[in-house]
Amino acid sequence: MKNNYQKNITKLGLAFVVITLFSCREKNGLAPEYMPDMYRSPSIEAYVDYGEVKDKIHTEFSDKMSARTPVKGTIPRGFVPYSFENTPEGYIKAGETLKNPLASNENDVKAGEELYGMFCIQCHGKTGQGDGILVEREKFPPLPVKFNPGLDIAEGKMFHSITYGKGLMGSHSSQLNQHERWLIISYIRTKFMNEIKSVVPTDSVQTAQVATQQ
Amino acid sequence: MNKIINLAKLITTIKLSLVFVLSVFVQTSLFAQGGKDLFKTNCAACHSIGSNKLVGPGMEGINEKRSREWLLKWTKNSAELIASGDKDAVAIFEEFSKIPMPAQALSDEQLNQIFDYLANPNAETAVKTETATKTEGVSEEVLLGEKVFKANCAACHSIGDNKIVGPGLKGINDKRKFEWLVKWIQNSPELIASGDADAKAIFEEFNKSPMPPQPVSEADIKAILAYIQNPPSDKKEAAAEEVAVSETSSTDSKSVMITLGVIIVILAGLVLLLNKARVSIAKAAADKEGVAYSGPVSFADACKYTISKNSGLVALVVIVLFFGGLVKVMNNANTIGVHTGYKPEQPIKFSHKVHAGDNKIDCNYCHSSARHSKISGIPSLNVCMNCHKYVDGSSGKTFTYNGQEYSMVDEIKKIYSALDYDPSSQKFGDNPQPVKWIKVHNLPDHVFYSHQQHVTVGGQKCQTCHGPVEEMDVVEQYSPLTMKWCIECHKTTGVMKDGNGYYEEMHARMTDKYKEKWLGDGKLTVEEIGGWECAKCHY
Numbered sequence: 001m002k003n004n005y006q007k008n009i010t011k012l013g014l015a016f017v018v019i020t021l022f023s024c025r026e027k028n029g030l031a032p033e034y035m036p037d038m039y040r041s042p043s044i045e046a047y048v049d050y051g052e053v054k055d056k057i058h059t060e061f062s063d064k065m066s067a068r069t070p071v072k073g074t075i076p077r078g079f080v081p082y083s084f085e086n087t088p089e090g091y092i093k094a095g096e097t098l099k100n101p102l103a104s105n106e107n108d109v110k111a112g113e114e115l116y117g118m119f120c121i122q123c124h125g126k127t128g129q130g131d132g133i134l135v136e137r138e139k140f141p142p143l144p145v146k147f148n149p150g151l152d153i154a155e156g157k158m159f160h161s162i163t164y165g166k167g168l169m170g171s172h173s174s175q176l177n178q179h180e181r182w183l184i185i186s187y188i189r190t191k192f193m194n195e196i197k198s199v200v201p202t203d204s205v206q207t208a209q210v211a212t213q214q
Numbered sequence: 215m216n217k218i219i220n221l222a223k224l225i226t227t228i229k230l231s232l233v234f235v236l237s238v239f240v241q242t243s244l245f246a247q248g249g250k251d252l253f254k255t256n257c258a259a260c261h262s263i264g265s266n267k268l269v270g271p272g273m274e275g276i277n278e279k280r281s282r283e284w285l286l287k288w289t290k291n292s293a294e295l296i297a298s299g300d301k302d303a304v305a306i307f308e309e310f311s312k313i314p315m316p317a318q319a320l321s322d323e324q325l326n327q328i329f330d331y332l333a334n335p336n337a338e339t340a341v342k343t344e345t346a347t348k349t350e351g352v353s354e355e356v357l358l359g360e361k362v363f364k365a366n367c368a369a370c371h372s373i374g375d376n377k378i379v380g381p382g383l384k385g386i387n388d389k390r391k392f393e394w395l396v397k398w399i400q401n402s403p404e405l406i407a408s409g410d411a412d413a414k415a416i417f418e419e420f421n422k423s424p425m426p427p428q429p430v431s432e433a434d435i436k437a438i439l440a441y442i443q444n445p446p447s448d449k450k451e452a453a454a455e456e457v458a459v460s461e462t463s464s465t466d467s468k469s470v471m472i473t474l475g476v477i478i479v480i481l482a483g484l485v486l487l488l489n490k491a492r493v494s495i496a497k498a499a500a501d502k503e504g505v506a507y508s509g510p511v512s513f514a515d516a517c518k519y520t521i522s523k524n525s526g527l528v529a530l531v532v533i534v535l536f537f538g539g540l541v542k543v544m545n546n547a548n549t550i551g552v553h554t555g556y557k558p559e560q561p562i563k564f565s566h567k568v569h570a571g572d573n574k575i576d577c578n579y580c581h582s583s584a585r586h587s588k589i590s591g592i593p594s595l596n597v598c599m600n601c602h603k604y605v606d607g608s609s610g611k612t613f614t615y616n617g618q619e620y621s622m623v624d625e626i627k628k629i630y631s632a633l634d635y636d637p638s639s640q641k642f643g644d645n646p647q648p649v650k651w652i653k654v655h656n657l658p659d660h661v662f663y664s665h666q667q668h669v670t671v672g673g674q675k676c677q678t679c680h681g682p683v684e685e686m687d688v689v690e691q692y693s694p695l696t697m698k699w700c701i702e703c704h705k706t707t708g709v710m711k712d713g714n715g716y717y718e719e720m721h722a723r724m725t726d727k728y729k730e731k732w733l734g735d736g737k738l739t740v741e742e743i744g745g746w747e748c749a750k751c752h753y
Contacts, residue, residue, distance in 0.1 A: 174596060
């Protein structure tokens with residue numbers, strides 16, 4: 001009788017030791033998961049390759065990489081394709097025909113400033129003189145463009161440059177939609193180039209639309 | 215032979231005397247230097263000091279062409295002068311397709327300095343280069359060339375033979391004549407239009423994108439060419455920095471384990487020895503009394519004997535162990551599925567500390583979809599290439615990632631190979647492969663979370679949830695991402711009411727309606743506008 005009691009106690013003790021040992025984390029800090037299918041769902045989620053869940057490789061799922069290139073010719077809803085080609089002629093043509101559809105009012109400039117701070121300031125700098133931190137730290141050479149009053153560059157050309165890139169600058173069309181590109185241009189032209197745009201005549205908005213639909 | 219030496223001597227004496235005359239001239243008109251700086255900062259964006267047009271006309275011989283009085287008037291307010299009907303002013307205005315020159319906010323004194331400088335713009339640079347050759351040989355000229363090159367050319371050209379935007383300039387001195395280069399640099403479209411065969415060939419090779427005319431003087435070009443031919447040797451400090459890789463924490467924990475094992479073995483040996491001693495003492499004591507020893511002999515028997523004699527103590531130990539274990543199990547159960555501190559090494563050793571911390575690149579630059587989408591996207595490689603097309607790590611620098619040193623070149627090469635990109639020809643191949651980044655933050659399938667809602671509408675900083683990412687080289691999960699954590703934040707965080715035009719009416723109504731009930735503290739929190747509703751996140 002006593003022996004049985006002792007045996008049970010030893011078993012219980014052993015069970016505790018085992019359980020406490022089990023609670024160790026994986027090397028990189030990944031915790032254990034109870035019912036992992038609640039975390040790794042069978043529906044497609046962003047940036048998960050279902051062929052490889054926690055070291056297990058399921059070849060039958062491995063084609064389900066979620067970040068994929070859309071089918072050729074796909075466009076987002078409401079998107080107007082940009083019609084000018086990435087050539088010097090396209091650049092000149094964009095400068096001649098493309099006009100900023102925004103009124104460049106206070107709100108536009110404010111929103112543009114925020115976007116400029118996210119996407120441009122690293123190189124073009126706080127004052128638009130091309131002395132951003134990447135230039136300062138000599139990661140990039142000084143920029144040839146300084147946003148000053150009197151800088152002879154049409155807004156259509158600026159739009160073209162943000163869309164396709166120019167010189168060392170890469171294309172920012174994947175990071176900024178067309179509206180945001182115009183916001184940034186509004187900010188640069190108002191603050192750095194001292195250009196005050198009064199209410200836009202409606203026909204220039206129309207020309208911009210016609211130009212983008214061509 | 216002698217003749218040649220004599221000629222060389224003659225030339226140097228002429229040069230030296232020229233230097234002397236010029237330096238005397240410069241000393242007497244020192245203020246011209248101020249004029250140069252003023253010109254560079256205020257005028258050079260539109261005017262050259264030569265005869266070529268940039269945005270406005272070239273300034274060569276401007277002092278002979280117009281009176282000083284007229285020039286001052288024009289510069290200070292050209293529009294007024296045009297309006298006054300001045301013939302010259304109107305003519306210029308017409309010539310430059312009615313683009314007015316912006317009025318310059320400069321004093322008469324400053325303008326006089328500028329025009330004095332324009333009267334003799336080359337004096338200073340000539341002296342500089344001459345004295346340079348006199349005192350320190352070539353190096354001074356090379357330094358000037360380096361400065362001019364970096365400011366004007368480096369954005370498109372390298373001094374090696376790799377293309378950036380334009381061709382690499384290594385060996386350009388042997389390839390082209392100096393006169394040709396001056397023409398090309400100062401106005402390449404004109405040279406192309408003139409039908410020059412070389413110029414046309416380059417124009418065609420670089421997809422007909424012209425090189426913009428550069429506002430540099432002939433002396434500057436000379437300096438640049440000297441610099442390209444004789445670039446100062448690269449500073450490779452990084453190579454000298456031999457960083458001893460510190461012993462990582464894993465080896466530390468290993469040595470701890472070994473010492474622990476040794477201690478356990480020693481203790482076990484001691485216990486067995488003591489048991490032996492105990493038995494022999496007990497036997498000796500029994501012998502003395504003339505009785506045979508009947509107690510436990512082996513260590514296991516001794517343990518059993520002690521347990522059976524002290525059942526109360528054993529029960530106490532068992533109870534303590536049981537509840538202690540229970541607490542431990544509960545604590546561990548709370549961490550199931552909570553991956554705080556999850557820190558996987560990524561396939562490309564991308565250091566957020568270098569990019570977001572040292573270089574201060576905004577989070578949104580790469581994770582641009584956080585503002586628009588449920589998911590804060592991992593940037594596609596074209597975003598990397600916006601910078602790394604140029605920054606290729608050839609400086610030989612290294613960086614720390616997870617306690618180890620990596621070279622920039624190798625990691626950036628991984629981007630190139632994933633894109634099937636050839637940096638020397640700048641061409642993309644047709645066999646790109648995705649980079650298998652490892653997802654760090656993962657919410658269970660039954661929770662809805664939108665970045666757009668928190669970043670754009672709520673105005674939350676990335677660091678609120680993700681922690682100081684700009685200080686991490688390997689990104690790790692900073693917050694627990696548990697429901698308790700969400701709820702607590704929703705309870706305390708106030709709603710951004712100001713400047714939120716879309717919900718202005720609703721916020722006003724809510725503030726009014728719940729004044730008594732919830733708004734004792736005068737703050738409209740996320741909870742109060744429904745941030746605790748189950749179906750907000752679970753549906």
